Amino acid sequence: MSTDFKRRQITGRGIPVPGNDIDTDRIIPARFLKAVTFETMGEHAFEDARKQNPEHPFNSKVFQGASVLVVGQNFGCGSSREHAPQALMRWGIRAIVGGSFGEIFAGNCVILGIPCLRASQEDIEWLQKAVARSPQQAVSVDVEKQEVRFGDRVIKASVPDGPRNQLVNGTWDSTAVLLEAGAAIEATAGRLPYVKGF
Amino acid sequence: MARTLLDKVWEAHTVRTLPSGQTQLLIGLHLIHEVTTPQAFQMLKELKLKVRMPERTFGTLDHIIPTADQTRPYADPEAEEMAAHMYRNMKDFNLQLFDMSTGKQGIVHVIGPELGLTQPGMTIACGDSHTSTHGAVGAIAFGIGTTQVRDVLATQCLAMAKPKLRQVRVEGALARGVYAKDVILTIINRLGVKGGVGYAYEYAGPVIERMTMEERLTVCNMSIEGGARCGYVNPDQTTIDYLRGKPYAPAREAFDRATTWWKSIATEPGASFDDVKKIDGASIEPVVTWGINPEMSVGVSQRIPSPDAQPEPERPTFREALAHMGFAAGQPIKGARIDVAFVGSCTNGRLSDLRVAAEVAKKGKVAKHVRALIVPGSQQVAKAAEAEGLHEIFQAAGFQWRKAGCSMCLGMNDDKLQGREMSASSSNRNFIGRQGSPTGRTLLMSPAMVAAAAINGAVADVREILR
Ligand code: SF4
Numbered sequence: 001m002s003t004d005f006k007r008r009q010i011t012g013r014g015i016p017v018p019g020n021d022i023d024t025d026r027i028i029p030a031r032f033l034k035a036v037t038f039e040t041m042g043e044h045a046f047e048d049a050r051k052q053n054p055e056h057p058f059n060s061k062v063f064q065g066a067s068v069l070v071v072g073q074n075f076g077c078g079s080s081r082e083h084a085p086q087a088l089m090r091w092g093i094r095a096i097v098g099g100s101f102g103e104i105f106a107g108n109c110v111i112l113g114i115p116c117l118r119a120s121q122e123d124i125e126w127l128q129k130a131v132a133r134s135p136q137q138a139v140s141v142d143v144e145k146q147e148v149r150f151g152d153r154v155i156k157a158s159v160p161d162g163p164r165n166q167l168v169n170g171t172w173d174s175t176a177v178l179l180e181a182g183a184a185i186e187a188t189a190g191r192l193p194y195v196k197g198f
Numbered sequence: 199m200a201r202t203l204l205d206k207v208w209e210a211h212t213v214r215t216l217p218s219g220q221t222q223l224l225i226g227l228h229l230i231h232e233v234t235t236p237q238a239f240q241m242l243k244e245l246k247l248k249v250r251m252p253e254r255t256f257g258t259l260d261h262i263i264p265t266a267d268q269t270r271p272y273a274d275p276e277a278e279e280m281a282a283h284m285y286r287n288m289k290d291f292n293l294q295l296f297d298m299s300t301g302k303q304g305i306v307h308v309i310g311p312e313l314g315l316t317q318p319g320m321t322i323a324c325g326d327s328h329t330s331t332h333g334a335v336g337a338i339a340f341g342i343g344t345t346q347v348r349d350v351l352a353t354q355c356l357a358m359a360k361p362k363l364r365q366v367r368v369e370g371a372l373a374r375g376v377y378a379k380d381v382i383l384t385i386i387n388r389l390g391v392k393g394g395v396g397y398a399y400e401y402a403g404p405v406i407e408r409m410t411m412e413e414r415l416t417v418c419n420m421s422i423e424g425g426a427r428c429g430y431v432n433p434d435q436t437t438i439d440y441l442r443g444k445p446y447a448p449a450r451e452a453f454d455r456a457t458t459w460w461k462s463i464a465t466e467p468g469a470s471f472d473d474v475k476k477i478d479g480a481s482i483e484p485v486v487t488w489g490i491n492p493e494m495s496v497g498v499s500q501r502i503p504s505p506d507a508q509p510e511p512e513r514p515t516f517r518e519a520l521a522h523m524g525f526a527a528g529q530p531i532k533g534a535r536i537d538v539a540f541v542g543s544c545t546n547g548r549l550s551d552l553r554v555a556a557e558v559a560k561k562g563k564v565a566k567h568v569r570a571l572i573v574p575g576s577q578q579v580a581k582a583a584e585a586e587g588l589h590e591i592f593q594a595a596g597f598q599w600r601k602a603g604c605s606m607c608l609g610m611n612d613d614k615l616q617g618r619e620m621s622a623s624s625s626n627r628n629f630i631g632r633q634g635s636p637t638g639r640t641l642l643m644s645p646a647m648v649a650a651a652a653i654n655g656a657v658a659d660v661r662e663i664l665r
Contacts, residue, residue, distance in 0.1 A: 036236040036283045082344075111345060171217070174345065175245070178353035181213050181222055185354055188213045188224045189251065193459045194317055195226065198452040 005170030007113055007143055010095040012067030014131035014139040014150070015057050017046075022071065023078030024105060028087040041083055042090030058091070068139040070128050071098035073121070076105025085109045095141040097148055097157055099124050110163045110172050115143045117157035127155065144168050200466035203319075203432055204363050204398055207338045207463060211321045213355055220357045226320040227337075228254055228350045230293075231306045232284040233261040233610070234325030238347035239287040249291045250354040256315060257288050258296045260305045262610045265573050265600040268298060277611060291351075304576020304602045307331035307544035311415060312578055314444025318433035318460035323350050328544050328626065330421040333430030334414035335437050336460065338398070340428055361427045362396055362472040367403035370479040375661035377554070378413035379546060379624070379644035381405065381477075383485040383495050385417075386424040389475060391493040394426030397472070400465060401431050405479040411440035412550045419545045420626050423492040432464040486531045486657055487628050487642040489519035494628075498647070498659045502529050522630055523639050524618070532657050534641065538621040539570040539652035540633075541645045542600075543607040546624035547575025551645040552583045555624075556591045558649035561663050564596030565655030571613060572597045573605040597652065609634020622651035 032044050050056045057063050069088065075098045076084060085108045088096070096109065096116045106116045119127070130150055131139065140149040141157070143164060148157045159167070166172040178185075189195045213222040235257075242249070249255060262277045272278040288295040296302040296309060303309070307328050310316040318336030322329060327341035342356065349356055366385055386393075399421050406414065414431045421429030431437075438457050441447045448456045483497035494516075496502060504527035505516035520527060525534070541547070541555045552574060564570045572592050574580035580602055583589060589599040606613040607625040614634025615621055621633055621640050628640035641657065650660040 036280055037240050038237055039240060174357055175247070175349050175352045177216060178222055178349055178355045178357060181353070181355065184213050185224065185250065188211065189226075189354065192210060192224075192226060193456070194320060194448075195254075198448050198455040198459065 005113065005173050005176045007115055007167040007170070007172070009143065010068065010115070010141045011138050012094060013063070013065060013135060013137070014068045014070055014127070015063040015066035015135075016070045016128035016131050017057055018072060018128055020073040020099070021077055022075050024076055024081055024084040024102070025078055027076065027084040028081070032083065038083065038086040038090065041087040042092070045087040045091040062135040065092065066135070067092050067094040068141055069093045069096045070124065070131055070139075071096060072124065073099035075099075075101050077102035082108050082111070085112050085114055089114060097124070097127065097139075097141065106163070110166060113167065113172050115141065115159055115163070115167050117141060117143070117146070117148065117159050119148065119155055119157040123155040123157075126153075200469040202363055202400065202465040202469045202471070203336060203430060203463055204338060204360075204400070207319055207321060208360055210319070216357055218357070220359050222355050223321060223358045224355055225323045225350050226254065227310070227315055227322045228256075228354070229306050229310055229315070229322065229324040229329070230255060230257040230347065231261055231324075231326065232259050232263070232280045234344050235287065235347055236280065236283045238325070238344050238351060239283075239291065241345075241348045242291075242351055245352070247352045249293065249351050252292050254354060255293050255351065256296065257284065257293060258303050258306050258309055259284060259298070260303075260602075261604045261608065263603050264611050265603045265605045265613060268601055274611065298577070301577050301581070304574075304579065305544045305547060305604055307415075307419065308547055308575035308579065311335060311411070312444070312576060314441055314447030317441065317447065317456070318437060319463040323356060327422045328419055330426070330428045331415050331419040331544055333418040333421065333428055334411060335441070336430055336433035336464065338428055338430060341422060361398040363400060364394070364397045364426075364473040364475060365400045365402055365471045367474065367476045368401070368405035368479050369403050369476055370405065371408075372405055372479045372482060375484055375646070375664055376482050377484075377644040377646060378409060378416040380482050380485045381479070382417045382420040382424075383487065383492065383642065384482045385477060386420065386492050387485070387495045388477060389424055391423060391491050392425045394421065394424040397426050399424070399426045399429035400471070401429060403476070403479075406431055407434065409436075410550065411436055412548045415548065416545055420492065423626055433460045434464070484644060484647050484660055486647065487640070488523060488525055488531050489516070490522055490628060490630050492626065492628060492642060494519055495642070496531050498532055498657065500531065502527055502531060504528060532659060534657045535620065536568060536622045536641065536651050536656060537619040538606075538615060539564070539568055539597075539648050540573070540606045540621055540623040540625065541648050542571065542573030542575065542605055543625035544575060544604075545626040546645045547573060547579065549579050549582050551624065552579065552588050553586075555645040555649040556588045558646050558653065558660060558663055559591050559595040559597060562595065562653035564652045568652050568655055570597040570652040571600055571606060573600040573613070574602050576602045595653070606633050608632060615639075622648045622657065624648045
């Protein structure tokens, strides 16, 4: 079961969203929070930013299908809404490489199995430019080794120990961990007088 | 060694210890409602998972539904959409839904006990913080988040750390005009809104033992407001009498076997607790909150405290509370003018609550400037109240008689405060904006006190009216 949940390596095309302090309201505007489903969140990722800026990378054809987001400092600051990582995930993002992240946002990403890796300002600037120049080339994110590879360059990118273990071992998903108990669940239920109807 | 109910229930439901050190705890009863579940069901669908034990999950509609006109489609498109999703998910996953057509719909924490779904010795979870209510019958009941709702649906389990246990003893006896709501508001006031963090509360002592089941439900309901993860009362004869004949309680011989087990899971004499707190029941008077969290309360004969009399770190919150409420330190709470009166919610929306409110309503008419709502906690409560003619007493006194739902407890439907309106409310939270208006103000009190305030147009001492 848990093999599906292991997040050791993620490889996919990159998409750079330059700028610092991009908050969760930018990622998903508040008016989408009342929805009964996360299903449509992907369509609304960066909605207002995209309307204001036709050149926004999320509007650009060349980046459609990308799965590795490359961002600046303090990405995802602001509210605790799970909708922000949901929107990015449903758009197609599977890993985020950035200078730094809002703490709650990074935690919410882990719950969804999305690693957030921190790299130096210099490496981020290089990676954003490199990805923009060659949008068809894959970025390889190695959570276990804490590095990101693009072309022949390897940059250091860290994930704190706790989330790294959860991602690498596939235990970020509480449902998956609980499912591993298998038949012990039914066995425990079967011993309860009220489940047996007394 | 003598063991507590928490020890025994925890052990009986432990599936295994997780690598994180938490317990994988089997959940015996899962209750769901329309607001915190749609995303959980969606996650389940995406993971192509089934509901693990569909016969152990029950749903209802309560949070966002209207309480005036309930014809579908609802006037509010968001309420309609949430209800439609609930119907679809319950059908897709083959789960039982108590909707309006069943006559059993109501606030999730009212219908669980009244249907006999909630039973002693169970573990219970629901995507709603007031799940602690169900502890009144001797269950260990937790409020959970949306991702945990998914966990319970998919695995019938939760990953949980066992809380510490504090016994809260209410000694002596209560004076006339003092109700279960006053008891729990006093406990929260004395122990603080964060006082229970990390604890489960076992309520005990003569006052709790003498309480009816409905009164115990009121006490356990607000455990969460005191910071506790859950709260319970040991099952006793009151519990057994309450459950007998309930639709989902065991019947005939099975009921007798059940009572033996229920009694066996109660805390044993001599068991030890991580902490014990005692409160003298005779010291409790009708309580009114004056601030923006449920700890900020005074007896109705008292004055609003001054921030300067508080420890330094608490002063800013006190000042913020006074500013929001428009109160001055040293002002008596009695006489504070109200605009809205609300009797209802999972704290105080049961038949006995409506009975005492009706007793008071008989003594007068709702003041001209007050909008007063009575919202029964469930269809069954409404039916029983109507059979006794309570709705006519309320209507004759100028109260609106509504249909069952959460209503103005959280203002997710049309029942909202407007602007800075001041509400006398039998609900459980006085947080800023809780009753639907960002600037609205809430005074929490017992249903009897709400009815008294409605008639008086201002906070009144119900003991004077019932004299
Ligand atoms: S009545 Fe209020 S506290 Fe109770 S379940 Fe409904 S919204 Fe929550």
